[in-house]
Amino acid sequence: MSSSQSAGRTAIIGAGVMGETLLSGLVRSGRRVDALLVGEKRHERATELEERYGVAVVSNLDAATRADTVALVVKPQDMGEVLAEIAPVLRPGQLLVSLAAGITTAFIESHVPDGVAVVRVMPNTPALVDEGMAAVSPGSHCSEAQLAEAESLMASVGRVVRIPERQQDAVTAISGSGPAYIFFVVESMIEAGVHLGLPRSTASELVIQTLVGSGKMLQETGTHPTVLREQVTSPGGTTASALRELEVHKVRAAFLAAMEAARDRSRQLAEGS
Numbered sequence: 001m002s003s004s005q006s007a008g009r010t011a012i013i014g015a016g017v018m019g020e021t022l023l024s025g026l027v028r029s030g031r032r033v034d035a036l037l038v039g040e041k042r043h044e045r046a047t048e049l050e051e052r053y054g055v056a057v058v059s060n061l062d063a064a065t066r067a068d069t070v071a072l073v074v075k076p077q078d079m080g081e082v083l084a085e086i087a088p089v090l091r092p093g094q095l096l097v098s099l100a101a102g103i104t105t106a107f108i109e110s111h112v113p114d115g116v117a118v119v120r121v122m123p124n125t126p127a128l129v130d131e132g133m134a135a136v137s138p139g140s141h142c143s144e145a146q147l148a149e150a151e152s153l154m155a156s157v158g159r160v161v162r163i164p165e166r167q168q169d170a171v172t173a174i175s176g177s178g179p180a181y182i183f184f185v186v187e188s189m190i191e192a193g194v195h196l197g198l199p200r201s202t203a204s205e206l207v208i209q210t211l212v213g214s215g216k217m218l219q220e221t222g223t224h225p226t227v228l229r230e231q232v233t234s235p236g237g238t239t240a241s242a243l244r245e246l247e248v249h250k251v252r253a254a255f256l257a258a259m260e261a262a263r264d265r266s267r268q269l270a271e272g273s
């Protein structure tokens with residue numbers, strides 16, 4: 001089912017970076033704005049979204065009462081407060097889709113009435129350009145149709161995979177936080193280009209197109225990244241010299257340590273810290 005055919009009203013509670021990304025994707029994919037509601041605490045932000053999308057920004061209680069599906073897009077630390085606020089108006093058959101890092105479906109289920117279905121999602125910001133990667137996991141009493149509805153929400157802004165919930169912390173470390181690592185690499189390469197004497201604009205164009213082209217090669221050829229890397233690495237050439245430095249500086253080990261740290265932080269968020 002495409003998102004534009006989806007029935008019912010959808011509310012987004014928490015319309016910061018990720019909430020707006022989802023909202024804009026739903027609008028782009030053809031969802032009627034009058035079938036969308038937003039709950040957002042910051043008054044200025046609410047006004048901005050009303051002006052930008054023509055969407056109704058209402059109280060969280062109103063959003064949770066009127067919607068069939070409620071996307072929870074507040075920070076993990078704010079989730080308990082939001083659930084406590086909306087729980088009294090939630091009813092069996094409604095679907096809660098949480099995009100918050102770390103927060104488990106069991107935590108959400110323990111704060112809402114029985115019969116409210118929960119799906120946990122880990123999205124990422126490339127959803128803003130319809131190239132998102134989202135991983136979804138159903139809670140303990142979520143129907144196939146409700147899981148499909150959650151998938152349809154996320155499919156409006158990119159690709160979706162189903163995963164067991166026990167993998168969500170690792171997924172958060174890889175694709176949820178992943179865009180930040182890539183942007184960090186891009187920043188580092190642009191700075192290096194400037195150090196090597198290139199104008200910043202030239203360095204930026206070279207690095208960004210190299211990233212886009214490499215990503216497209218990975219996706220379109222399906223060739224293993226090791227093979228693609230070897231194709232660039234001429235014996236005794238420039239790439240081999242560069243890669244030796246990356247190994248000397250333990251970049252591979254740094255990536256592993258970074259992603260373990262992100263996974264561990266996701267686990268801590270589940271404990272409320």
Ligand SMILES: NC(=O)C1=CN([C@@H]2O[C@H](COP(=O)(O)OP(=O)(O)OC[C@H]3O[C@@H](n4cnc5c(N)ncnc54)[C@H](O)[C@@H]3O)[C@@H](O)[C@H]2O)C=CC1
Pocket residue numbers: 013014015016017018019039040041042045060073074075076078081082099100101122123124125176177
């Ligand atoms: N930014 C990212 O790349 C990703 C974020 N996420 C998850 O998405 C969630 C939101 O993250 P961001 O959008 O980055 O944060 P953000 O801080 O930009 O947005 C959170 C929004 O929630 C609003 N809010 C806070 N308390 C509220 C309440 N009681 N009622 C209504 N609105 C309330 C805030 O005013 C803010 O606009 C987090 O749980 C995060 O783990 C998941 C994957 C990627």
Ligand SMILES: O=C(O)[C@@H]1CCC=N1
Pocket residue numbers: 101172176177
């Ligand atoms: O940094 C965070 O906690 C959120 C979750 C994944 C990406 N951003």
